[in-house]
Amino acid sequence: xxxxxxxxxxxxxxxxxxxxxxxxxxxxxxxxxxxxxxxxxxxxxxxxxxxxxxxxxxxxxxxxxxxxxxxxxxxxxxxxxxxxxxxxxxxxxxxxxxxxxxxxxxxxxxxxxxxxxxxxxxxxxxxxxxxxxxxxxxxxxxxxxxxxxxxxxxxxxxxxxxxxxxxxxxxxxxxxxxxxxxxxxxxxxxxxxxxxxxxxxxxxxxxxxxxxxxxxxxxxxxxxxxxxxxxxxxxxxxxxxxxxxxxxxxxxxxxxxxxxxxxxxxxxxxxxxxxxxxxxxxxxxxxxxxxxxxxxxxxxxxxxxxxxxxxxxxxxxxxxxxxxxxxxxxxxxxxxxxxxxxxxxxxxxxxxxxxxxxxxxxxxxxxxxxxxxxxxxxxxxxxxxxxxxxxxxxxxxxxxxx
Numbered sequence: 001x002x003x004x005x006x007x008x009x010x011x012x013x014x015x016x017x018x019x020x021x022x023x024x025x026x027x028x029x030x031x032x033x034x035x036x037x038x039x040x041x042x043x044x045x046x047x048x049x050x051x052x053x054x055x056x057x058x059x060x061x062x063x064x065x066x067x068x069x070x071x072x073x074x075x076x077x078x079x080x081x082x083x084x085x086x087x088x089x090x091x092x093x094x095x096x097x098x099x100x101x102x103x104x105x106x107x108x109x110x111x112x113x114x115x116x117x118x119x120x121x122x123x124x125x126x127x128x129x130x131x132x133x134x135x136x137x138x139x140x141x142x143x144x145x146x147x148x149x150x151x152x153x154x155x156x157x158x159x160x161x162x163x164x165x166x167x168x169x170x171x172x173x174x175x176x177x178x179x180x181x182x183x184x185x186x187x188x189x190x191x192x193x194x195x196x197x198x199x200x201x202x203x204x205x206x207x208x209x210x211x212x213x214x215x216x217x218x219x220x221x222x223x224x225x226x227x228x229x230x231x232x233x234x235x236x237x238x239x240x241x242x243x244x245x246x247x248x249x250x251x252x253x254x255x256x257x258x259x260x261x262x263x264x265x266x267x268x269x270x271x272x273x274x275x276x277x278x279x280x281x282x283x284x285x286x287x288x289x290x291x292x293x294x295x296x297x298x299x300x301x302x303x304x305x306x307x308x309x310x311x312x313x314x315x316x317x318x319x320x321x322x323x324x325x326x327x328x329x330x331x332x333x334x335x336x337x338x339x340x341x342x343x344x345x346x347x348x349x350x351x352x353x354x355x356x357x358x359x360x361x362x363x364x365x366x367x368x369x370x371x372x373x374x375x376x377x378x379x380x381x382x383x384x385x386x387x388x389x390x391x392x393x394x395x396x397x398x399x400x401x402x
Contacts, residue, residue: 004028006036007047010107014045014079021051021058029058033065033076037357038316040245040272040391042074045107049080059092066097072357073364077101118362123255125243129362130236130259138232138266138398140324143172146226146338150295152285154187156180160224164195164213169266169322169398171349172227173285174199176211176220187225187284189381191349193268193322194366196373197222198351200381202281208351208378225285228339228347230266230324232398239362241392246274249388252395253325253346262399263328264336267348269321270368271393275312276319276352278382282307312389314352314379318372319393321384323348324400333402348384353377358393365394 002019015032019025036044046062066076078100081089086102089095101107121128144160159180162170174190174197177183188206190199195213197220200206211220236259240252256265282305283289285296296305324339325346326332332340339347353376359368 002028004032006032009045009047010104012043012045012107013041014047016047016050018050020053021061022053022055023057026057026061030061030065034068037069037072037074038272038355040241040357040360042069042072042360043077044069044074045077045079047079048085049082051082051085054085054088059094063097069357073359073361074357075099077107079107121259123258124251126247126252126255127241128238128255128259130238131362133233133235133237135233135235135399137262137401138230140228140230140264140266140336140400142228142335142339143170143224144226149173149226149285150297152287152290152296154225154286156184158225162222162224162229163219164197164222165219167192167222167229168195168231169193169268170227170229171323171347173225173281174227175201175223176209177223183223184286184288185284187286189280189349189383190227191322191351191381192222192229193320193373194369198378198381200280202284206280206380208381210378212374214374228324230398230400232266232400234396235399236260236397237362237365238395238397239360239392240395242390245391247390248386249348249384249390250386252390256395256397257325257327257345260397260399263326263402264332264400265325266398266400267321267323267325267346268365268369268396269319269348269393270358270365270372270395271319271321271390272358273314273317273319273352274389274391275387276314276317276350277309277312277385277387278350278352278380279306279308279385280380280382281305309385312387316355317379318353318356318358318376319350319390320353320369320372321348321350323384344386349381350384351378351381353379360392360394362394365396368394
């Protein structure tokens with residue numbers, strides 16, 4: 001009889017297997033290993049001391065799983081094989097593909113080598129592995145008039161053209177198009193990361209639209225009703241992980257504000273969701289759609305205007321987010337205060353992508369962003385709510401002056 005259970009050994013997560021690894025058990029092994037990768041585990045131990053037999057189907061599932069976790073920067077460790085299984089692994093060339101350990105003493109990981117100095121800190125129960133870089137202060141600019149949103153008062157004269165080269169990062173209500181009559185109904189939640197625009201048209205059946213700037217010479221026009229843009233070099237690159245692989249976005253922002261002393265942070269985040277909470281407009285806030293009384297956020301108009309969640313979504317999906325966090329909202333400029341909803345100290349928009357494990361070394365943010373933004377399928381773009389939760393991820397901080 002085959003048995004498969006999740007265990008921990010020497011701080012590592014793993015699977016303890018008993019019985020036969022063959023065509024009948026390979027499906028369960030594949031699922032368990034895939035689930036562990038999607039949960040964010042990058043070093044997975046497979047305890048083989050109670051395996052009596054392994055067929056080619058069993059060998060195949062281990063190879064497939066190793067490819068998946070290698071793509072995420074991780075590794076599967078085959079532990080304590082019996083002499084019979086060890087001989088099979090050697091004959092199959094598995095010692096060239098897997099790390100094979102014969103005793104618990106061999107599990108101590110080798111020291112890692114990095115060209116950049118990393119510092120590990122724990123703030124508010126969140127473990128941060130940080131790389132500090134020397135960088136000039138970044139800049140922040142406000143786009144359009146935020147005040148017109150509540151009353152749906154935007155007209156053709158309020159549409160602001162922003163060129164991609166002027167906006168490495170930013171958020172707001174945006175769309176694509178040449179003539180206002182053609183694009184006016186398509187404004188929606190948007191974010192720009194690495195000059196790539198992703199937006200969610202505020203229509204009955206939305207689907208993410210985008211403009212990817214794969215050529216550095218490209219300079220497309222983005223149409224904004226309001227928002228903000230920021231630019232600069234990263235002062236910090238880091239990976240983050242919550243206690244028990246769980247953290248809320250508010251706690252992460254608080255930790256980043258404690259890490260950096262800057263009054264305003266431009267944030268770029270790439271995380272694995274443990275429950276995404278986001279909201280978006282159901283219709284464009286233009287004069288033609290203006291409600292007859294009250295504003296769009298009133299209890300009377302809220303259901304018609306806003307898609308608001310009643311439960312978290314997109315668990316284990318990749319989330320790419322950007323926006324700003326402010327240390328002291330009360331002392332910030334009035335135009336900055338207007339960007340921050342309610343009592344919040346941050347304003348983030350996010351694009352939710354398909355499920356995919358991330359390579360979570362602190363210095364890999366730019367490479368992982370490029371891979372996610374250009375290769376994965378975006379599913380929605382929303383304003384990030386404070387209840388959003390992550391297991392772990394990567395972040396970049398651009399320090400912005402007053």
